[in-house]
Structure formats: structure tokens, C-alpha cells
Amino acid sequence: MLSTNYRKRLSRICSAIERRETVELQEMVWAQKLAKVNTSAAQMLKKARLTAQDPDMKPGGMSEFLRDLGIGNDGADIITGNSSTDDIIDFFKTDRPEDWRQRD
Numbered sequence: 001m002l003s004t005n006y007r008k009r010l011s012r013i014c015s016a017i018e019r020r021e022t023v024e025l026q027e028m029v030w031a032q033k034l035a036k037v038n039t040s041a042a043q044m045l046k047k048a049r050l051t052a053q054d055p056d057m058k059p060g061g062m063s064e065f066l067r068d069l070g071i072g073n074d075g076a077d078i079i080t081g082n083s084s085t086d087d088i089i090d091f092f093k094t095d096r097p098e099d100w101r102q103r104d
Contacts, residue, residue: 002040010034010041014048025087 002010013031016023035042051057 002034002038006034006041010044014044017045017048018051020052025090029087029090 010031013023013027031041031045035045
């Protein structure tokens with residue numbers, strides 16, 4: 001379960017992704033790390049990416065249906081913009097918390 005602060009921060013990031021706005025790399029690294037250890041965060045991030053890929057999504061249409069199921073390529077493996085080598089390494093680094101074996 002996400003804390004209120006984490007959920008608000010992730011919601012703000014997801015809203016920016018849906019609107020196809022620029023998101024700071026540090027924010028994306030934080031969101032990606034959170035999504036790796038929390039399934040709710042992963043679902044929020046995936047839905048935001050799927051929504052951004054189809055901005056003309058019709059209510060009740062196939063795209064919305066697939067998005068709600070979490071099916072499709074969300075482009076999570078794509079980095080855009082001018083990033084330094086250290087930023088790219090941080091994006092792919094897998095830091096596990098002390099309780100990494102714990103389930104959501």
C-alpha cells in the first residue's frame with residue numbers, strides 16, 4: 001500500500017506523462033524504482049504511459065479497454081532527451097530495499 005505522499009507524488013508524475021509533458025529524470029527514476037517494488041504504483045505508471053501513447057482514446061473504445069487491463073507496450077524501456085551517462089545508469093540500476101522479498 002502506498003503512503004499518501006507517495007501516491008500524490010506518483011499521481012503528479014503520471015498526470016504529466018499522460019499530458020506528454022517533460023518529467024525530470026530523477027522523478028522518473030523514483031517512480032520506476034517504486035513501480036518495481038509496488039504493484040499499485042506499477043499499474044498507475046503503465047496506465048499513464050498507455051494513455052500518453054493514444055491521446056485520442058475514445059471512452060468505451062478498444063484502446064481504453066486494453067489500457068484498463070494493463071495490456072500493451074507502454075514504452076517503459078525508452079529514454080528520451082539529453083541525459084548524461086550517469087543518469088542512464090541510475091535509470092537501469094536495480095537497488096533493492098532491505099525487505100525486497102516482501103510482497104505488496
